[in-house]
Amino acid sequence: NLILFQAGLLALLAVAENVGEFEKIIQLSQRFPGFIFPCLGVHPIQGTAPEPQRGAVLQDLDAALPLIEKYKDHLVAIGEVGLDFTPRFVSGDADKDSQRQVLIRQAEIAKQLDLPLNVHSRSAGRPTIHLLKEQGVEKALLHAFDGKPSVAMDGVKAGYFFSIPPSIVRSEQKQKLVKQLPLESMCLETDSPALGPEKQVRNEPKNISVCAEYISKIKGVPLETVMEVTTQNALRLFPRLKTLLRA
Ligand SMILES: [Zn+2]
Numbered sequence: 689n690l691i692l693f694q695a696g697l698l699a700l701l702a703v704a705e706n707v708g709e710f711e712k713i714i715q716l717s718q719r720f721p722g723f724i725f726p727c728l729g730v731h732p733i734q735g736t737a738p739e740p741q742r743g744a745v746l747q748d749l750d751a752a753l754p755l756i757e758k759y760k761d762h763l764v765a766i767g768e769v770g771l772d773f774t775p776r777f778v779s780g781d782a783d784k785d786s787q788r789q790v791l792i793r794q795a796e797i798a799k800q801l802d803l804p805l806n807v808h809s810r811s812a813g814r815p816t817i818h819l820l821k822e823q824g825v826e827k828a829l830l831h832a833f834d835g836k837p838s839v840a841m842d843g844v845k846a847g848y849f850f851s852i853p854p855s856i857v858r859s860e861q862k863q864k865l866v867k868q869l870p871l872e873s874m875c876l877e878t879d880s881p882a883l884g885p886e887k888q889v890r891n892e893p894k895n896i897s898v899c900a901e902y903i904s905k906i907k908g909v910p911l912e913t914v915m916e917v918t919t920q921n922a923l924r925l926f927p928r929l930k931t932l933l934r935a
Contacts, residue, residue: 698919699929700724700893703768703806705731707752714759722933725926727765727806728756729794732772732787743772743783744790756797764926765829766798767806771816788819795823803827804925810834817843829925831877834861837868844873849925851877854885854898866906871917875925876900 702713702724710728717726730752735741756766771787778784798805804827809816813835820828820843828848832855833840840850850869856862866874876899878884884891885898900918904911923930 697893697896699922699933701727701764701806701926703727703765704729705768706734706736707748707755708736710752710755710759714762717762725764725929725932726759726762727767728752728759728763729765729767729769729806730790731768731808732770732790733774733777741777743778743787745786746789746793749790749793753797760801760803763801763803764928764932765804765806766794766801767829768808768831769794769805770808770810771812771819772808772810773812773815774810784815788815791816791819792823795820795825798825798827803928804829806831808832813839817846817848820848821846827925829875832879832883833865837865840865840869844869849873849875849921851875852899852903853877853879853883854891854895854902855879855883856899856902857885858887863906866903871903871907871909871914872921874903874918875922876903876918 702716704710704713713726717724730744730748732744733741734744734748769791771791773784795805805825807828807830813833817839826847829851830843830848831851832853833850850873852866852874876896878891878893878895880891880893882891884895900911900914904914
């Protein structure tokens, strides 16, 4: 799951979803210093095959938190974290509450480390933004936000950024979102290998240009402006990038 911004591929964020990926992501970032940057966090959906997928619980943090502590100086964000209330993963309020506890704990850690949160939300746009605001989170990226534009605008007011994936070309919801969101609150992502321009086709980091071009079209602003503004947004959101980028 890769997230990135800037069509010239200035930098690329490699984002973890579970503790089993942490060391791999750190190794990847060490192989490409100043270009690939690691984010570590526990995603609201856990369980990798052959295990069934399920909502995250606090015990999922047991193995993750010591590694986040170990690598804290290398991280540019805590993520992916968030809430995912897709019905097949959550069967009731107890499951939702577990996910909330996992997110709250990681929001506290992000605050302690002075790092932004990289936030996943699915079928949970409103509760996610509500929780972030309630917890006093100041720096957050809402990735592939699937909620209503009006809910997203609450996030904009709180200073949050929204990253737009290449699936925008086939998603009416994402197109509506981009119409409403100010460019100053947007970043680009690919979410590879998911959320590509074509359904069921493996997404790749190079498709970042698809997002930039489509946003340029919807907003009626030059492509260069989209690239420049989303890059500046990313540097504001992930300030550590500024010092770590290769010259
Ligand atoms: Zn996600």
